[in-house]
Amino acid sequence: MNIGLAISGLKKTFEQGYALEKRVLDNVDLTLRPGEFISIIGSNGAGKTTLINCIAGVVSVDEGTIHLDGEDITRRKTEVRAKDVARVFQDPKLGTAGHxxxxxxxxxxxxxxxxxxxxxxxxxxxxxxxxxxxxxxxxxxxxxxxxKVDTLSGGQRQILTLVMATMRQPKLLLLDEHTAALDPKASQLVMDLTEKMVKETHQTTMMITHNMDNAIRYGDRLIMLHDGGIVIDVSGEAKRKLTVNQLVDRFRHVAGDAVISDRTLLAGEVAFAKN
Ligand SMILES: Nc1ncnc2c1ncn2[C@@H]1O[C@H](COP(=O)(O)OP(=O)(O)O)[C@@H](O)[C@H]1O
Ligand SMILES: [Mg+2]
Known part of the structure; x- marks a missing residue:
């Protein structure tokens, strides 16, 4: 039986022992049930990519454990994990061979x-x-x-990447700002098709996005990373009712004035102002 993803006490510090030591993940606990689709937001440098890199095995963890479908994968080689953990990146060229x-x-x-x-x-x-x-x-x-894949648009190419990533029914799909390099129309199309594919196959999915609107609109649950930890975690009815303005307020509340000029925050406000 598939029992989802369980991350416990995850810690990661870069440049440990050096002047630029940076604790990026500080005791992160996160459990996803099978088929759950979560969106992840947070300012630049909050550790979103590092979190999924730890899950994919691209970044080694300092402390803590990662279990996928009941198996401890914390120290498993990236190549071995690749069968179970599929990833789609921001750059459409990374997931497909253009020639x-x-x-x-x-x-x-x-x-x-x-x-x-x-x-x-x-x-x-x-x-x-x-x-x-x-x-x-x-x-x-x-x-x-x-x-040839080189003749496709960025949006078409990203959709092909998604089809390829989910073809062998991975236990976990990791999307790292996979629509960020696309124009708004293509981005919307890729988001809609992402949701369709995820729902149809009950694919357990973690989607990082810089767009608060999308984070609210798509997925069953939304988490925000800040200062090494998960500071917001909403799902169900509470998530469906959430507005970008409320999310920005909560972001301000937990992150303080320091992030008010943050691009992520502004993107949310701009998106809201247009609605
Ligand atoms: N391989 C690395 N070596 C050193 N520092 C890193 C490395 N990867 C990420 N970082 C740092 O960790 C922090 C979090 O980065 P990242 O996880 O990419 O953030 P996000 O995806 O939320 O924007 C940043 O300060 C970044 O500079
Ligand atoms: Mg990132």
Whole structure:
């Protein structure tokens, strides 16, 4: 049985023992139930990326434990975790190979973890599966299976990355500002399709976003990281009722005046003013 993600007493300090020592995660506890979709906000440098890097195994933890689906993965190698933990980054170029076609990229994702990824090319069976998978997204990508990924827009490419990341049904999907490099329209489309994919497959997901509006609109639960810890954690009805203004007030309350000029905060206020 899938029992979700459990992070306990997680600590991470960079440059330990040096003048620029920086405690980024200070005793973080966080539990996600299977299928839970949480959005994560916090100012620049709050430790959001470090948190998911610790989960993915890219950054080693100083103290604490990470259990995924009941297994202790705290010290497990990144490559071994990759089967269970999928990631999508801000830069659309990072998740796909531009010089390969859409179907070749999908075939690589489908065979991840096996040797000679493209040795046998793309089979008709694969192709039928990819066509069906892409058609369900309503972007017409299924008729462009032989197009080079370099010819896609940033938004299309990010959606392809999401399809690839979730293809083998990972236990956890980590999204690190995956719409931040896109224009507003593409960003909205990618967010909507992210939600669709996550809901349809009950995919346990952690989504970092700099956009408070999106953090409120998407996901079952919202957490805010500040000063090494989780300072806001809302879900259910309380999250559905939350407004950007209230979130900004709570942010001010916990973070103080120091962050009032923070870009994240301003982005929230601007987004609110437009509504
Ligand atoms: N590999 C690293 N070495 C040293 N400092 C780092 C490293 N990675 C991140 N940091 C520092 O840790 C803090 C948190 O960074 P990060 O997790 O990327 O923040 P966020 O994603 O919330 O903007 C920042 O001050 C950053 O400079
Ligand atoms: Mg970051």
């Amino acid at each position: 390969l076609t859409i179907e070749e990229n999908l075939a690589i994702a489908a065979r991840r973890g096996r040797k000679n990824l493209l040795r046998n090319g793309v089979s008709e069976e694969d192709r039928a599966w990819f066509t069906e998978r892409l058609a369900s997204l309503g972007l017409g990508l299924e008729s462009r299976l032989q197009a």
